[in-house]
Amino acid sequence: MITGLVQIRRLGEHKRGENERFRRHLKTYRYVERRLRQIAEEIEAQVDCLACANCCRVATARLLPRDVERLARHFRLSVEKFKREFTEESEEEGLILRRDPVRGCVFLSGNECSVYDVRPAACVDFPHLVRGSGSIPSRMWQFIDRACYCPIVYNTLEAWKEETGFSPAPR
Numbered sequence: 001m002i003t004g005l006v007q008i009r010r011l012g013e014h015k016r017g018e019n020e021r022f023r024r025h026l027k028t029y030r031y032v033e034r035r036l037r038q039i040a041e042e043i044e045a046q047v048d049c050l051a052c053a054n055c056c057r058v059a060t061a062r063l064l065p066r067d068v069e070r071l072a073r074h075f076r077l078s079v080e081k082f083k084r085e086f087t088e089e090s091e092e093e094g095l096i097l098r099r100d101p102v103r104g105c106v107f108l109s110g111n112e113c114s115v116y117d118v119r120p121a122a123c124v125d126f127p128h129l130v131r132g133s134g135s136i137p138s139r140m141w142q143f144i145d146r147a148c149y150c151p152i153v154y155n156t157l158e159a160w161k162e163e164t165g166f167s168p169a170p171r
């Protein structure tokens with residue numbers, strides 16, 4: 001299991017082409033979705049997210065209206081005031097939690113989430129391997145980027161390749 005973030009970044013970038021081929025492979029291979037999720041679950045259980053927190057630094061946290069309402073209530077703020085203080089608009093994703101390009105999410109404190117119990121659904125489900133709607137192949141495009149910064153995703157893709165008999169060499 002590889003968990004070093006520098007190594008994950010290097011390997012994830014190096015394997016972008018291979019992971020794109022794996023994405024196509026999954027579309028044709030007859031796999032059991034439950035088995036792939038089970039593999040992801042086993043890997044998730046072995047990785048200590050508190051020692052990592054990389055997603056909170058690197059990725060954006062998309063907000064649903066119910067996330068905003070819950071967080072605003074938590075801070076005893078009106079929805080409008082919460083949005084002004086803690087959110088921003090992203091062209092691609094809509095409303096997201098405010099973030100600093102270096103420190104990451106506004107609610108990240110050290111390696112811990114300061115709003116853990118009321119964090120957005122997107123954070124609860126992250127990295128969307130075990131918990132996530134839609135079939136695994138339909139979400140594979142997200143995993144290629146995430147394999148460059150999330151040890152759970154990187155190691156899961158490698159385990160899925162083995163499980164499905166994927167050959168890394170281009171044909």
Ligand code: SF4
Pocket residue numbers: 055056060061097105106107108109112113114115116119120123
């Ligand atoms: S809300 Fe918490 S879990 Fe979500 S990105 Fe921010 S620090 Fe991470």
Ligand code: SF4
Pocket residue numbers: 047048049050052053054055056126127149150151152153
């Ligand atoms: S979900 Fe991935 S990137 Fe986020 S803390 Fe856990 S291992 Fe790190």
